Amino acid sequence: MSGPSESGSGKVGTPELFDKVVNLTKRRGFVYPSAEIYGGFRSTYDYGPIGVLLLRNVKDAWWRSMVQLREDVVGLDASILSPPQIWEASGHLANFTDPLVDCTKCNTRHRLDKLDDPEVCPNCGARGSFTEPREFNLMFKTQAGPVQDAGAVAYLRPETAQGMFINFKNVIDTTRVRPPFGIAQVGKSFRNEITPGNFVFRTREFEQMEMEFFVHPDEAQQWYEYWCAERYQWYLDHGMPEDQLRLRPHDDDELSHYSSGTSDVEFLFPWGWDELEGIANRGNYDLTQHAAHSGEKLEWYDQAANERWVPHVIEPAAGATRTAMAFLMAAYDEEEVKGETRVVLRLHHRIAPYKVAVLPLSKKAELADPARALAQQLRGSFMTDYDETQSIGRRYRRQDELGTPYCITFDFDSLEDHAVTVRERDSMEQERIAIADVASYLRERMI
Numbered sequence: 001m002s003g004p005s006e007s008g009s010g011k012v013g014t015p016e017l018f019d020k021v022v023n024l025t026k027r028r029g030f031v032y033p034s035a036e037i038y039g040g041f042r043s044t045y046d047y048g049p050i051g052v053l054l055l056r057n058v059k060d061a062w063w064r065s066m067v068q069l070r071e072d073v074v075g076l077d078a079s080i081l082s083p084p085q086i087w088e089a090s091g092h093l094a095n096f097t098d099p100l101v102d103c104t105k106c107n108t109r110h111r112l113d114k115l116d117d118p119e120v121c122p123n124c125g126a127r128g129s130f131t132e133p134r135e136f137n138l139m140f141k142t143q144a145g146p147v148q149d150a151g152a153v154a155y156l157r158p159e160t161a162q163g164m165f166i167n168f169k170n171v172i173d174t175t176r177v178r179p180p181f182g183i184a185q186v187g188k189s190f191r192n193e194i195t196p197g198n199f200v201f202r203t204r205e206f207e208q209m210e211m212e213f214f215v216h217p218d219e220a221q222q223w224y225e226y227w228c229a230e231r232y233q234w235y236l237d238h239g240m241p242e243d244q245l246r247l248r249p250h251d252d253d254e255l256s257h258y259s260s261g262t263s264d265v266e267f268l269f270p271w272g273w274d275e276l277e278g279i280a281n282r283g284n285y286d287l288t289q290h291a292a293h294s295g296e297k298l299e300w301y302d303q304a305a306n307e308r309w310v311p312h313v314i315e316p317a318a319g320a321t322r323t324a325m326a327f328l329m330a331a332y333d334e335e336e337v338k339g340e341t342r343v344v345l346r347l348h349h350r351i352a353p354y355k356v357a358v359l360p361l362s363k364k365a366e367l368a369d370p371a372r373a374l375a376q377q378l379r380g381s382f383m384t385d386y387d388e389t390q391s392i393g394r395r396y397r398r399q400d401e402l403g404t405p406y407c408i409t410f411d412f413d414s415l416e417d418h419a420v421t422v423r424e425r426d427s428m429e430q431e432r433i434a435i436a437d438v439a440s441y442l443r444e445r446m447i
């Protein structure tokens with residue numbers, strides 16, 4: 001796989017791209033800083049009317065390929081609030097820590113393992129000004145119920161994965177699954193990150209898309225390789241350029257406490273290669289730990305062979321919010337059209353917030369009413385926008401910035417020929433299509 005490219009916008013790997021995308025997301029209603037009217041709140045973000053569609057599409061595309069299209073994966077939605085026993089068993093209470101140092105000169109806090117030079121403060125440049133590192137646990141602790149005793153301690157989950165392990169027995173007892181099979185979940189996770197940043201790349205509240213795949217111990221390596229290839233391909237299939245995507249195996253000293261092998265799918269962000277997803281071979285660590293701590297037998301009984309064994313687990317673990325951001329970065333493009341700069345998000349149609357926009361050439365009821373009726377008809381199959389304000393050129397530009405693959409212009413001729421003009425986002429080519437055929441035209445290209 002290759003390094004930085006000059007493809008697409010020609011701005012891959014530059015800080016300007018980052019600023020442009022962040023600016024666009026605010027201007028067009030993708031992402032807002034949370035609690036902005038109160039001055040914002042510590043690297044938290046709200047997804048606006050367009051962003052919520054984008055994020056939902058990322059999660060739906062993942063769910064579609066990981067659950068809907070597979071016979072061997074089932075879904076789950078586990079609770080976020082969880083008792084300490086889970087995190088004791090998983091190892092998170094002891095090991096889910098980052099080394100924290102304070103600069104005694106400028107009073108800023110840093111993650112020691114993320115510093116370019118562990119002796120130099122990146123904020124004030126002081127050398128040798130750091131305190132001794134302290135291990136800082138990233139889990140958010142809270143209390144369940146009104147009484148503040150030890151029994152009330154609860155944690156916000158720092159990963160969705162443990163929900164699958166603690167429900168392993170429930171799932172095998174109540175469904176028809178048998179190894180190799182997976183349990184998938186999409187949901188919020190929380191980590192008290194020391195240094196959140198780079199917009200929604202690293203936040204304290206974020207969404208994950210994780211799947212635990214339970215296999216016979218002898219087949220673990222083969223399934224690990226299978227899932228590495230599948231997950232890498234998923235990003236390509238959804239429009240990530242090959243030269244901005246790579247699969248990087250971890251060095252031994254990078255491995256998590258549970259992992260015997262991990263590879264990251266990495267995207268070339270404006271600041272360099274960084275992680276979108278980790279695919280880990282977790283061995284039988286989690287089921288063994290939860291069995292020991294809970295007293296439940298967490299194993300598979302193979303009736304035919306009369307054998308009991310603890311499945312090994314392959315885990316593809318992706319970030320939904322981080323992936324949504326990467327899709328935006330990869331899709332952002334600028335080009336000169338008739339002496340003006342056109343900004344366009346070349347998003348894959350499955351990821352694009354709106355699939356189609358209906359734009360009547362005039363606001364007059366004569367055009368607006370049938371255009372609205374067409375938009376309403378399309379809404380049954382596609383997320384559809386309707387816009388009758390401003391000039392048609394400005395409305396096209398707005399839809400280009402939202403990444404809408406198709407715009408439909410309803411003009412005065414439409415009243416006579418019962419046809420509309422369909423404009424494709426990337427080529428800007430236009431075609432005259434009978435109104436009765438519009439839905440099937442879009443379906444052929446997008447479903």
Ligand code: GAP
Nearest residue numbers: 159161201202203206276277278317318319322
């Ligand atoms: N169960 C394994 C696990 O949670 P991880 O690598 O810590 O593994 C998986 O997290 C994915 O979750 C990451 O690849 C990343 O995309 C996303 N993620 C992790 N921490 C995040 C954060 N603070 N903000 C946004 N996304 C995060």
